[in-house]
Amino acid sequence: MPEWSTVQLRDRTIAVSDTRGQGTPIFLAHGFALDGTMFAHQAELGPQRRIISWDSPGHGNSPIGTTPFTFWDLADVQTQLMDEFGIDRAIVGGVSQGGFTALRTALTAPSRVAALLLIDTEAGALDPADAAAYSELFAALEEHGPTIELTTALASQIVGDHPLAEHWAKVWSERGVPLGAPVDCLTQRDDVTSRLSEINAPALIIAGEHDHSIPIERQEQMRQRLANATKVNIIAGAGHSPTATHPAQVNAVIEQFLAEAKPLG
Numbered sequence: 327m328p329e330w331s332t333v334q335l336r337d338r339t340i341a342v343s344d345t346r347g348q349g350t351p352i353f354l355a356h357g358f359a360l361d362g363t364m365f366a367h368q369a370e371l372g373p374q375r376r377i378i379s380w381d382s383p384g385h386g387n388s389p390i391g392t393t394p395f396t397f398w399d400l401a402d403v404q405t406q407l408m409d410e411f412g413i414d415r416a417i418v419g420g421v422s423q424g425g426f427t428a429l430r431t432a433l434t435a436p437s438r439v440a441a442l443l444l445i446d447t448e449a450g451a452l453d454p455a456d457a458a459a460y461s462e463l464f465a466a467l468e469e470h471g472p473t474i475e476l477t478t479a480l481a482s483q484i485v486g487d488h489p490l491a492e493h494w495a496k497v498w499s500e501r502g503v504p505l506g507a508p509v510d511c512l513t514q515r516d517d518v519t520s521r522l523s524e525i526n527a528p529a530l531i532i533a534g535e536h537d538h539s540i541p542i543e544r545q546e547q548m549r550q551r552l553a554n555a556t557k558v559n560i561i562a563g564a565g566h567s568p569t570a571t572h573p574a575q576v577n578a579v580i581e582q583f584l585a586e587a588k589p590l591g
Contacts, residue, residue, distance in 0.1 A: 328369050328377065330362075332387070335406045340380050341387035342407065345369045347376035350440055350589060351416040353404060354379045355424030357446070357567060358512050359484060359503055360494065361386025364421065367573030371581065378416075380407060382423070384508040394507045397423070397515055401430035405438055417589060419443025419530075421569055422484075422539065423511075429518055432525045440589035442529040443580065446537050446566050448544045449551065451517040456539075464509050472498045483539055486565015522551035529555040530583040532576060534564030556583065 328343035343362050352375060354365045362379035363386070369377055382400060384390035404427060408416055418428045418439050425447025432439045452460070467476055477498040481491035529552050533545045542558060549555045559579045564572040 328366070328379070330387070333407065333410050335403060335410065337393070338383060338391055338403055338406075339389055340383075340403060340407065342378060342380045344411075345373075345375070345377045347371075347373045349374050349376055351376045351378055351408075351411070351413050352443070353407065353416050353418045354443070354569075355382065355400070355404070355420035355427045356385065357420075357422035357424060357484060358508065359385070359480065359498065360421075360567065360570075364567060364570040366570075368569060368577065368580070370573065371577055375584075378407070378411065382427075382508065384504040384506070390504070390507055395511055397426045397430050397511060398434065400427040400511070401434050404428075404431045405435045408438060414438065415440045417441045417443060417584075419445065420447070421445045421567060422447050426515060429522075429525070432527055433518065433521055436525070436527070439527050441527050441583075441587055442525070443532070443583075444529055444545075444548070444555075445532045445569060445576070446534055446540055446545070447548070448540050449517065449519040449522055449548045450544065451515055452513050453544075457513060460509075460513055464505060464513075467503050468505060472502050474499060477503070483566070485567050486534065486536055486538075486571060488565065488571040490567075490571055519548070519551055522548065523553060526553050528583075528587040528589060530559070530580065530587070531556055532559045532561060532568065532579055534561050534566055534568045534572075536564065537566045539566045 365379040381388035477495040481495040485491040561568040
């Protein structure tokens with residue numbers, strides 16, 4: 327099972343888990359409002375795989391800190407973590423906002439990224455229609471707090487139609503939903519679509535069949551711009567967080583990719 331610890335970086339304290347397996351390390355970053363535990367089942371990839379997951383600022387056991395941040399800043403956190411663990415090159419990936427971070431890591435530190443695991447994510451800025459809906463939701467959370475109605479709606483969006491949605495709704499009712507800097511980071515992100523052709527690392531793309539947060543069409547648009555990407559591998563029955571809700575299917579796709587791909591370096 328993964329071992330959790332806290333790492334002090336230059337200006338952030340980050341909670342990290344490490345399965346301490348063998349092979350090229352695989353760093354995984356979680357989606358908004360979740361935490362690194364959404365990758366608990368990826369430990370089942372076995373001792374031949376080293377899975378390192380981390381909590382983004384304001385999520386899980388990583389404090390929010392005192393300064394705002396962008397996904398470019400989180401890409402820097404990713405490379406700092408690699409330095410902290412003495413890792414020159416790794417497979418880097420994540421779900422949703424974790425994928426936003428992974429793409430920017432590949433753009434800012436291409437020599438450090440052997441391959442990408444992009445799960446229910448995209449390269450674009452926040453869609454205007456989504457922005458309006460999120461603005462209304464976050465305003466309600468600011469005003470009323472994590473009521474069961476609001477956390478249930480958020481869980482449906484982020485997790486999907488799965489028993490884990492009830493679990494996360496309960497978690498947020500108790501510890502709250504990340505607001506402030508994490509929301510600004512999510513909603514004010516820039517569009518990196520035009521830069522995707524700069525990324526040469528092999529990229530695995532996975533999408534939940536019923537992802538209502540990032541439609542498969544937008545993930546396909548990202549795939550088309552990447553120089554060395556797989557097809558969009560659709561996880562039947564899954565929503566926006568398939569690593570947690572459909573881990574066996576996701577793990578099988580990851581294993582096939584790792585067996586067939588030729589990571590850089």
